[in-house]
Amino acid sequence: MSSFDDSDAFEAASAASLSARAMAARPMPHLDGLNPAQREAVEQMEGPVLMLAGAGTGKTKALTARIAHLLATGTARPNEVLAVTFTNKAAREMKNRIGALMGQAVEGMPWLGTFHAICVKLLRRHAELVDLKSNFTILDTDDQVRLMKQLINAAGIDEKRWPARQLAGIIDGWKNRALTPDKVPAADAGAFNRRGPELYAQYQARLIELNAVDFGDLLLHVIRIFQENEDLLAQYQRWFRYILVDEYQDTNVAQYLWLRLLAQGHSNICCVGDDDQSIYGWRGAEVGNILRFEKDFPGAKVVRLEQNYRSTGHILAAASGVIEANKGRLGKTLWTEGEDGEKVRLIGHWDGEEEARWIGEEIEAMGQGTRGMDPIGPNDIAILVRASHQMRAFEDRFLTIGLPYRVIGGPRFYERMEIRDAMAYFRVVVSPEDDLAFERIVNTPKRGLGDKAQATIQRMARSNGVSLLEGARLAVEAKALSGKGLKELARLVDQVHHWRALMQGGLRQVGPMDDLIEEDRPAADALSHIELAEVILDESGYTAMWQNDKTPEAPGRLENLKELVKALESFENLQGFLEHVSLIMDNEQDDNEPKVTLMTLHAAKGLEFPAVFLPGWEDGLFPSQRSMDETGLKGLEEERRLAYVGITRAEEVCTISFAGNRRVYGQWQSQLPSRFIDELPQAHVEILTPPGLHGHQGGMAASASPVSGMMRGSDLQEKAARADVYNSPGWKRLQQNQGRFGMRQPSEAKNVTIDAEAVSAFTVGDRVFHQKFGYGEVISVEGDKLGIAFDKAGEKHVVGRFVVAADSAGDVPF
DNA sequence: CAATGACTTATTTTT
DNA sequence: TAAGTCATTG
Numbered sequence: 001m002s003s004f005d006d007s008d009a010f011e012a013a014s015a016a017s018l019s020a021r022a023m024a025a026r027p028m029p030h031l032d033g034l035n036p037a038q039r040e041a042v043e044q045m046e047g048p049v050l051m052l053a054g055a056g057t058g059k060t061k062a063l064t065a066r067i068a069h070l071l072a073t074g075t076a077r078p079n080e081v082l083a084v085t086f087t088n089k090a091a092r093e094m095k096n097r098i099g100a101l102m103g104q105a106v107e108g109m110p111w112l113g114t115f116h117a118i119c120v121k122l123l124r125r126h127a128e129l130v131d132l133k134s135n136f137t138i139l140d141t142d143d144q145v146r147l148m149k150q151l152i153n154a155a156g157i158d159e160k161r162w163p164a165r166q167l168a169g170i171i172d173g174w175k176n177r178a179l180t181p182d183k184v185p186a187a188d189a190g191a192f193n194r195r196g197p198e199l200y201a202q203y204q205a206r207l208i209e210l211n212a213v214d215f216g217d218l219l220l221h222v223i224r225i226f227q228e229n230e231d232l233l234a235q236y237q238r239w240f241r242y243i244l245v246d247e248y249q250d251t252n253v254a255q256y257l258w259l260r261l262l263a264q265g266h267s268n269i270c271c272v273g274d275d276d277q278s279i280y281g282w283r284g285a286e287v288g289n290i291l292r293f294e295k296d297f298p299g300a301k302v303v304r305l306e307q308n309y310r311s312t313g314h315i316l317a318a319a320s321g322v323i324e325a326n327k328g329r330l331g332k333t334l335w336t337e338g339e340d341g342e343k344v345r346l347i348g349h350w351d352g353e354e355e356a357r358w359i360g361e362e363i364e365a366m367g368q369g370t371r372g373m374d375p376i377g378p379n380d381i382a383i384l385v386r387a388s389h390q391m392r393a394f395e396d397r398f399l400t401i402g403l404p405y406r407v408i409g410g411p412r413f414y415e416r417m418e419i420r421d422a423m424a425y426f427r428v429v430v431s432p433e434d435d436l437a438f439e440r441i442v443n444t445p446k447r448g449l450g451d452k453a454q455a456t457i458q459r460m461a462r463s464n465g466v467s468l469l470e471g472a473r474l475a476v477e478a479k480a481l482s483g484k485g486l487k488e489l490a491r492l493v494d495q496v497h498h499w500r501a502l503m504q505g506g507l508r509q510v511g512p513m514d515d516l517i518e519e520d521r522p523a524a525d526a527l528s529h530i531e532l533a534e535v536i537l538d539e540s541g542y543t544a545m546w547q548n549d550k551t552p553e554a555p556g557r558l559e560n561l562k563e564l565v566k567a568l569e570s571f572e573n574l575q576g577f578l579e580h581v582s583l584i585m586d587n588e589q590d591d592n593e594p595k596v597t598l599m600t601l602h603a604a605k606g607l608e609f610p611a612v613f614l615p616g617w618e619d620g621l622f623p624s625q626r627s628m629d630e631t632g633l634k635g636l637e638e639e640r641r642l643a644y645v646g647i648t649r650a651e652e653v654c655t656i657s658f659a660g661n662r663r664v665y666g667q668w669q670s671q672l673p674s675r676f677i678d679e680l681p682q683a684h685v686e687i688l689t690p691p692g693l694h695g696h697q698g699g700m701a702a703s704a705s706p707v708s709g710m711m712r713g714s715d716l717q718e719k720a721a722r723a724d725v726y727n728s729p730g731w732k733r734l735q736q737n738q739g740r741f742g743m744r745q746p747s748e749a750k751n752v753t754i755d756a757e758a759v760s761a762f763t764v765g766d767r768v769f770h771q772k773f774g775y776g777e778v779i780s781v782e783g784d785k786l787g788i789a790f791d792k793a794g795e796k797h798v799v800g801r802f803v804v805a806a807d808s809a810g811d812v813p814f
Numbered sequence: 815c816a817a818t819g820a821c822t823t824a825t826t827t828t829t
Numbered sequence: 830t831a832a833g834t835c836a837t838t839g
Contacts, residue, residue: 087828116829140829160835215829250828283827387825409827446815583829602826624825642826665824666830 030068030101038062041270041303042069045242048263048297049270050290054332055277055319055648056310056608063246063272064097067109070242071102082240082262083112086247088583090606091117094246111240115255117583119218122225122236129229130221135431137212138582142420143436144168144214151202157195167192171200175216176284178223178254180204210435219254226261237265248273248293252284260296267297275330276323277645279602281631281638291330308334310608312341314684315654319647321681326637342373343686344647344654346677351661352390352616356397359383359613362655363403363596366611376653378404380610382597384646386622390615391598398596408599414581418546418557419564423581425536426574429499433467442472445545447488456480457489469496492540499536502527503574529573533565601642604649612650617643617658617674643676655688656680 034042038058041051042065053059067083070076085091091113098109111118120138127134139147148164148171170191174184181201189197207213213221226233243263245251248271251259263269271293278287294300308316316334323329349355369375385391391407398405413419421444427437442457443449460480461471475481476490527535537543543561546554571577597609616622623639631638647654658673762768766778768788780787 114829138829218829279826280828282825389824448815450815600826626825638826663830 028069028072030065030072034058034062034065035305035307037303037305037307038065041305042066044301044303045070045073045075046268048267048293048300050248050293050297050300050302051270051272051305052302052330052332053272053274053305054308054334055274055645056308057305057334058307058309059272059274059305060093060097060246062305063244063270064094064101066270067094067098067112067244068101071098076242078107078109079111080239080241081109081111081244082118082242083109083244084115084118084246084259085112086114086250088114088117090114090246114583115258116215116218119222119258120579120583122222123213123218126225126229126232129225129232131208132213132221133211135211137210137427137431137434138218138579139207139212139214139436140415140582141168142415143212146436146439147206147210148199148203151199151206155195155199155202157193162193162195167196167199170196171203172216173284174200175214175220176252176254178220178257180220180224211433212436216254219258223254223258223261226258233261234265237262241266241268243269245269245271246273249275249278249287249290250280250285251289252286253289256286256289263297267299269297274332276326276332276641277605279605279638279642279645281634282627291328304332306332306334308336309338310651311336311648311654312339312652314340314343315647315650315652317684318344318654318680319644321684322640322647322676322679323644325679326640342653343684344656344680345686345688346680347655347657347688348673349657349659352393352659352663353397355615355657355659356393359394359615359655359657360397360401360403362613364401366653373653376611377594378596379594381613382599382604382607382609382611382649383613383615384599384601384604384649385616386601386624386642388600390621394598394615404593404595405598406595408597409603413560413563416557416560418560421542422533422537422561422564423578425540425542426533426578428469428496429503429532429536430574430578432469432496432500435461435468438468438472441540442468442489442492445541447492448484449489453481453485453489469493495539499532499539502532502535503529529571529577530565530568532574533568537561537565601646605645608649608651610651611653612646612655614643614646614654614656615658616662617656617677618662618671619674620671621662622674623676640676640679643674 031039031042035058038061041049041062045066051059051062053062067081070081071078083094085094095109095112098112110121113121123130123132123136124134127136145164145168148167149159152159152162152164152167174188179185179188181197181204184197184200191197192199207217226236240262243259245259250273259269271290273290275287275290278285278290281287289296294302311319313336316336320334347358349358363378363381366373366376366381367378383391383394385394388409395405395407397403414423421440424437424440427434428441431437439454442454457468457472457475459471460475460478461468464471464474466474472489473493476486476493479486481489543558546558546561549557568574568577571580619625622643623636627635627639629635647656656677658671658677660671661668662671663669762778762781764778764781768778778788
């Protein structure tokens, strides 16, 4: 947890009066360099404020300046400001920036943190009000799922048909909407084979038994505490005199309720966000919260930050053009005093590999500096994809050409198996009643304690109403297991006890284990928690398990374990470490070598790069078909916001691309350019045609790059394919229709692709040739899509521009 | 208990 | 396609 502690401050609280803290007549450097809108948002300290901050408009600057202002004017003391963020990263950055503004003069702000971290703090103080003990453990998704699995099996439900993951998702959804088991609406009663609500109730009961909470509970328990204890709520309302919320568009119902409870009364709440960047609806975020702000908080002052300091004029205009197609926006107009810069670049490719190859070459060219532009190095370049599987093509390509890259996202350090195993050991030692942790380690490494042995332990524990560890001890005592298992289990139980003794060192407190296990070993003197961790991993045989493992990933896992132990250094004890880890799952690595960044659009929110590539702009992929199927227009609009987020990450160069063919689940599919491409305002877009096309063999694209020599054997075929796509009617149409891109009405622009019928070069009965599927006969024509019965590949639907008349196929040189 | 093969499924992710 | 899960084998 944070190093700041305020526990005394709270009680000493409200006595200090505001008037006593007169406005300080000192200079206020934090106001320097704010534009008028930012300044307004900073100086309007009383009452509700909605700061609508477009991409790159200096939101964090204004937010931190506002906090600095509250403090510098003596309006609030550091511990009276409640400032909530979503990520630890954002919280950290705010802390740093406030520190810089105030010149270290301010001691820490105890209530600046994520929703979850702040809730943990509150919940530890008042745990007993919701039948928890203040040392409750926080379960992560994995623990949740395992627990639910047990409940599902116990309920006699076929876990095949009704997977625990799904139930976890459903319950998570309810918690996002602040629905406790008794409040699940009738409309949702059918969830999970009609057993959802019942299992939800069981799950909650089980969590209380385990003295555990999941992430959703952190919010919900605190809400319940506030609702059921008026005095306490009133106390906190008085205490948190000024509330600030970052990324308000990402709040869910529970977070909204939580904020509303605390802001009641003074209404000094400042929410910062951008409805156009709401991209987390699928995990419970409610754009409605930000759209409704003025209704929720009457008299709210709305401040728009519209001056953009990040991107060039063309990039901003392109992004604005796209987002305009969304309905029900609060509306902002981004502008810049900067240069127009280069237009947003648009380019089509034959397939995904070609796209990756071109981007690789383009990045190399950027490193040299192209068209009079300053060189842009790998560190300043990002590739933003819709779904992580798209990264693969780039990784493959970059590996072959030796372009250094880094992938952001993916499985985090603390989610890796070996880390979770190690931490389960720590958990059992720190809290012997942590059954989930015990289950995880009881047979890891293998101790010959299989299902049968574990069932025995379960039985022992349940019938005596004790934890699994204690149940295990009883099982040993009763000799309920056979030879080897018995010996191993006895050893494990003994070891846990031993580790606990080491942890408690000379100052042994009376803990649950002390009554239960006879101690014949003298307690060692204060062993550092780092040494203790090493001892645990060593004596348990866990390290040895990986040392003996011959799989290629074993060394990496041992490396990770070392890193884990190293990470312990910044904590005072194991408890503190576990607390930290359960809330903070990030793992930023130091990295000196310049690398291109590969990440999803979601992960890119809040970041910026001089050059950004946005590949895969194809209908179905982006916007994602699934998103549209599941939530219709709502989903499409969220996808469009994602497009907006993507474009606005770029400072100087933004390159959008699409491929005509892509392999989807192993099947080749022809792809339509994304409808978002039609929405790009033409005046701000330049259509790129890579050199080396139209049959100019050995074109510059290939030879200009030092990489070309490494092109695969299918070089010729590739060039043919490229020539094909740019000669195709579809591509020509795209170029001809450039002029229509700028249409104010997106619907009109959309006709571009819809009225393709007139352009379609084929009719039923034509013999055609397709690059991947070979020869075939057209059996249907629907707009731009052709139904084709291929001689070899069967019936397919293909976009017209990717086939050529069969008689002209001879022109293709292979 | 490990290895093998059938089978299935296929965004976005933080805490 | 390809990664992951699951059940069956040896």
